Amino acid sequence: MPTRGTRTSPFVRGHRFCTATASIWLCECVFPLWWGRRAQLAREPADFRLARPLPVPPGTGHHTGCPMTIDLGSTYLTYSYLSKNYDKALEQEATTGSTKLETANFEKSIGSITSVDDFVNNYRVFTYAMKAYGLEDMAYAKAYMKKVLESDLTDDSSFANSLSDGRFKAFAQAFQSLTYGEAVSSDTVSTVETKYAQQTMEDNAGASDTGVQLALYFKRNASTVTSAYSILADEALYKVVKATYNIPDEMSNAGIEAQAALISKHIDIEELQDPDYVDKLLKQFSIKYDIENNSASDPVLQLFNDTSSVSSDTAGAILNLKYGG
Numbered sequence: 001m002p003t004r005g006t007r008t009s010p011f012v013r014g015h016r017f018c019t020a021t022a023s024i025w026l027c028e029c030v031f032p033l034w035w036g037r038r039a040q041l042a043r044e045p046a047d048f049r050l051a052r053p054l055p056v057p058p059g060t061g062h063h064t065g066c067p068m069t070i071d072l073g074s075t076y077l078t079y080s081y082l083s084k085n086y087d088k089a090l091e092q093e094a095t096t097g098s099t100k101l102e103t104a105n106f107e108k109s110i111g112s113i114t115s116v117d118d119f120v121n122n123y124r125v126f127t128y129a130m131k132a133y134g135l136e137d138m139a140y141a142k143a144y145m146k147k148v149l150e151s152d153l154t155d156d157s158s159f160a161n162s163l164s165d166g167r168f169k170a171f172a173q174a175f176q177s178l179t180y181g182e183a184v185s186s187d188t189v190s191t192v193e194t195k196y197a198q199q200t201m202e203d204n205a206g207a208s209d210t211g212v213q214l215a216l217y218f219k220r221n222a223s224t225v226t227s228a229y230s231i232l233a234d235e236a237l238y239k240v241v242k243a244t245y246n247i248p249d250e251m252s253n254a255g256i257e258a259q260a261a262l263i264s265k266h267i268d269i270e271e272l273q274d275p276d277y278v279d280k281l282l283k284q285f286s287i288k289y290d291i292e293n294n295s296a297s298d299p300v301l302q303l304f305n306d307t308s309s310v311s312s313d314t315a316g317a318i319l320n321l322k323y324g325g
Contacts, residue, residue, distance in 0.1 A: 074294055075211035076286040082205065082216065083279070093204075094197040102128055103193050110189055116149045116178045132195035133171045134217075148172050150179055164233035166224060211289035214240050215282045222272040228260035231267075241267065243292070244285040 151160035160172040206213030245266040271277040
């Protein structure tokens with residue numbers, strides 16, 4: 001407080017002015033807006049509020065006009081969050097940014113394509129379809145993919161059926177009508193669009209956490225696995241199994257039969273049809289992935305290591321207590 005007869009410095013006067021101005025602004029502008037919005041929400045029907053976009057945890061990403069990215073700093077927590085809110089997250093991905101634009105183009109263009117040649121030569125449509133089936137890296141191999149598409153799927157010895165990676169056969173089945181000079185059905189278009197949104201959501205997750213991407217991919221494809229060889233043929237599926245059951249790198253030097261036998265020892269292939277079994281497996285995977293890859297950035301994860309006797313359930317419970325899962 002200045003003494004009588006002294007002058008208040010310009011800095012102090014400016015500070016007082018700014019404080020007073022800020023108070024007026026808060027009272028006259030911000031508070032009325034907040035109160036009005038609160039009243040609006042109270043008037044909205046419950047079903048409208050439920051249709052609101054999936055809430056994104058603070059500081060973890062965004063979903064307006066950009067790829068939806070959520071990163072809770074832990075593979076276990078981020079995967080659990082996306083898995084729990086999967087349908088809503090997928091819906092948002094399908095209606096966001098480039099996914100929405102590419103899907104609109106695919107929907108507009110695919111109906112006029114009635115041959116395999118037209119399909120593989122339409123770069124944008126073909127690349128979209130290839131990405132939907134996780135084959136984007138093969139989009140350049142047009143001749144190879146033509147052989148896949150033109151395979152006789154009723155013949156066990158045909159090219160597509162001879163490939164151990166089931167994604168190629170699934171791709172050929174989806175676009176089989178093109179070999180007869182017919183456009184693909186509306187059901188197929190819908191299936192491809194859903195797969196594209198799923199693949200894109202997984203790719204976006206992988207930009208910040210590869211473990212989340214692998215877990216989401218495994219969850220989506222687990223039910224298509226028919227044998228241990230299916231897992232060995234799919235690099236992403238095998239990475240999950242390898243990390244979950246601590247399969248050493250040296251195992252890749254063993255014969256294919258020995259590798260398949262080891263996988264069958266750890267996993268009941270038939271149980272992969274059971275979502276609960278898959279969720280339990282992925283819980284183990286995400287905890288172990290965190291310990292191996294994210295513990296340096298999280299003191300809680302440093303409590304666990306390869307020699308720890310703490311179970312995956314206990315580790316997950318502790319992480320949930322810390323972050324709220």
